[in-house]
Amino acid sequence: MVDMARVWPILCQFGIGGLLCAVGVWAGLSSGYLDMKLKDDRRLVAVIVGGFVGLLVLSCAFTFWLPFVGGGDAS
Amino acid sequence: MIGTQLDLIVMVSYFVVVVGFGVYFGKYSSTTKDFYFGGQRFAWWVIAFSATATTVGSYSFVKYSAAGYNYGLSSTQSYLNDWFWVPVLLLIWLPIIYFQRIQSVPEYFERRFSKTTRLVATVFILIYLIGYVGINLLTLGQALHTMLGWSVFAGASLACVAVTFYVFAGGQTSVIMTDLVQGITLLIVGVGIFLAGVAHFGGFVDWWALMPESHRYIFSEFNKPDKFSFIGVYGQDGLANTGAFVLMNQGIIMRFLALRSVKDARKMSICWILVLAPLAAITVSGGGWIAKALVENGELETTANDSFIHAAHLLCSPGIFGFVLAALMAALMSTADTLINASSAVFVNDVYRPYFKKEAKDTHYLKVARISSLSVAAIGLLLVPIFDGETVYQAHAKFTAAITPPIVMAILLGILWKRFNTPAALATMVGGGALVFLSTFSPFDALFLKPLAFGMGEGSYKFIRAVFGLLVSGGLGIIVAYATRPQPLESIAGLITGTQLQAMEFFKGAPLNRREGEVVYVPVETDASLSGDETVLVSSAHMETLAAEAGDLLYVCDRRWWFGGLRSFHTKAVEGGEGATLRLSAEAMARGHFQDGDVVYIEKQF
Structure with missing residues (x-):
């Protein structure tokens, strides 16, 4: 059974974090400052999304998988 | 004294090299733009390493190693939430301040709102910064006391003179170049200690097996323990402190303004937050994790607060341990130099220039910049014996907790919402700050904070106060903004999201x-x-x-x-x-x- 005390932190961090990222990207796009016709700007959006996904994967690995790998007690 | 004579020689040599390095780069500082913004010419990688040294503060090794020892990998959670602020920083805040040539946070408040708002922000930020100079020097003195047995004030004085020497000579240029060296030193030593510890146990698998299961999670549980719950740490670090870090930390803003272009700010942020910040998290926490495994293995006896130094002492041979002591000094000095330079910038830009001498030659302001750096350092040093008694130290901590969330909300609403006006900004800062300050006293703490504490006890209030501060100051600002008239749009062009391109045109002076x-x-x-x-x-x-x-x-x-x-x-x-x-x-x-x-x-x- 999933321990919600371990799930809520991920939902909270990446939920509010996703909202903050969305606000920033929206502000860039709606102002025209972020121009998706430019290679650098496309790369920036890709890196923002990639960083978000990478951190999410890392967080899930250290919550649902790696704590149970190897020996150790359950203190 | 901890360590051997050889360790002491290594540490003192490092100290001398860093100060000499900083003074050498003083030759690149001939204008106030050089003194405060390094001439706006630095490459992304220089600023990324130097900013890492600045963020690893005087308290970091003790605080995060202790957290790592007590709670395991979740000690890194403070370092893993900066990424979410990057789009707000790179796509809204930075274009505004860089292209509008805004030199300080209070200056933004005047341009966006009014002179009164700038004054309030100046007073808040100066008390905050100069207080932190004192706290940093105190921590420096305490570290030298532990390592060498000197009196706290003597240690703080020596460190203060050394740091001020190169800040005086080269301002931001010297700060950036010394912090580059200090950042690299910190990361090599911190990550090195961690890897040496892992190798000591025979590899990652063996080290991991020695860690209790409760220590293997990247986040602590949502609402426990009271003093290190996820929601408490996230509210304080992930929202209030990281928000403050990217929006109102004058030292970090000056570091961004020292970059040669906004394009480099992107590379710098990515390298800093996705690569160097996780390494910094390992640097400051790793000693605690290794100490915990050593204790579990029956090889060490220590307390959480001493875990880093004890683990390092056990793993390092004489001479190498001197580099560990040098890394501790690096963490201390790289924060103190930034604070002194930042406080001086706020003083010259927001006090001296507007209230004492509006129009003068740049050489005059450069002279004032150097003198004010000396003065800030001197005031900071005078605060050391005062802060050594707990009361004033705690008062500053309460003050900082009270002003951080309101200023973060005022800037955030200021850049995002065109309706947010002068009365709303004042209500956010003054009203919000007053309510947060009130929440530090009984019975208001329970009254205000218990409903937000997710069932946790008084131990969580320190953390939950940040969430309360963001909610109450933001709420006040929104109510007042709706109750009053918005500012004309043309008066805030280039200062709010949606007008970043206008800010760029202002910067260039042409299409x-x-x-x-x-x-x-x-x-x-x-x-x-x-x-x-x-x-x-x-x-x-x-x-x-x-x-x-x-x-x-x-x-x-x-x-x-x-x-x-x-x-x-x-x-x-x-x-x-x-x-x-x-x-x-x-x-x-x-x-x-x-x-x-x-x-x-x-x-x-x-």
């Missing part, structure tokens, strides 16, 4: 050219017929490769990357002839620290 071009590598040549600092002649062929037009902003930099932008300058494109060289006036050659025949690269900005 933008965002066509994509290529970087051009070319030798430089002095042209005696040219004069003035801004005069360069670019050949037609190079203009075409750059996709540049006359008047576009160019960045000219020595092609040798290891200078990190020290030999460079900004200029405007002027088309001239068909030559294979870039022709510069003698003044421009001097400004860029170039010599005839040096190969530079030219980059069009916009």
Whole structure:
């Protein structure tokens, strides 16, 4: 059974974090400052999304998988 | 004294080298722009490492090693939430301050709201910064007391003199260059200790097996324990402190403004937050994790607060341990120098210039900048014995907790919401700050904070106070904004999201050219017929490769990357002839620290 005390932190961090990222990207796009016709700007959006996904994967690995790998007690 | 005479020699040598390094780079500081913003010429990697050294504060090794010892990997959670603020920083806040040439957070408040708002922000931020100078010097003194047995004030005085010496000589340029060295030192030592510990146990698998399961999670449980729950740490660090870090930390803002372009700010942020911050998290926490495994293995007895130093002492041979002590000093000095430079910037920009001498030569302001750096350091040092008694220290901590969330909310709403006006900003800062301050006293703490504590006890209030501060100050600001008239849109152009392109046009003073071009590598040549600092002649062929037009902003930099932008300058494109060289006036050659025949690269900005 999933321990919600371990799930809520991920939902909270990446939920509010996703909202903050969305606000920033929206502000860039709606102002025209972020121009998706430019290679650098496309790369920036890709890196923002990639960083978000990478951190999410890392967080899930250290919550649902790696704590149970190897020996150790359950203190 | 901890360690041997050899360790002491290594530490003192490091100390002398860093101070000498900082003083050497003083020669690159000849204007206030150099003194506060490093001439806006640094490459992303220099700033990324130096900012890492600044963020690893005086308290970091003790605080995060203790957290790592007590709670395991979740000690890193404070370092893993910066990424979510990056889009707000890079796409809204940074374009506004960089292109509007805003030099301090209070200056933004005047441009966006009013003079009164700037005054309130100046007072809050100066107390906050100078208080932190005192706290940092106190921590420096305490560290030297533990390591060498000196009195706290004597240690703080020596460290203060050393740091102030190079800040006085070179301002931000010296701070950046010394922090570059200190950042690299910190990361090598911290990660090195962790890897040495892992190797001591026979590899990652064996070390991991010694860690209790409760220590293997990246986040602590949602609402427990009271003093290290996820929601408490996230509210305080992930929202309030990280928000403050990217929006109101004058030292970090100055570091961003020292970059050669906003494009470099992107690279710097990505390297800093996705690569160096996780390494910094390992640097400051790793000692605690290794100490915990050593204790579990029956090899060490220690307390959480001493875990880093004890683990390092056990793992390092004499001499190498001296580098560990040097890394601790690096963490302390790299924060103190930034704070002194930042406090001086706020004083000159927001107190001296507007209230004492509005129009003067740059050399005058540079002199005042140097004197104010000395004064800030002296006040900070005087605070050391006062802070050594707990009461004033705690008062500053309460004050900081009270003003941080309101200022973060005032800036955030100011850049995001056009309706947010002067009365709303004042209500957010003063009203919000007062309510948060009230929440530090009984019975208001329980009254205000218990409903937000997710069932946790009083131990969580310190953390939950940040969430309360953000909610209450934001709420007050929104109510007042709706109850009062909005400012005319034309008065806030370039200062709010949606108007970033206007800010860029303001910066350039001409229409933008965002066509994509290529970087051009070319030798430089002095042209005696040219004069003035801004005069360069670019050949037609190079203009075409750059996709540049006359008047576009160019960045000219020595092609040798290891200078990190020290030999460079900004200029405007002027088309001239068909030559294979870039022709510069003698003044421009001097400004860029170039010599005839040096190969530079030219980059069009916009």
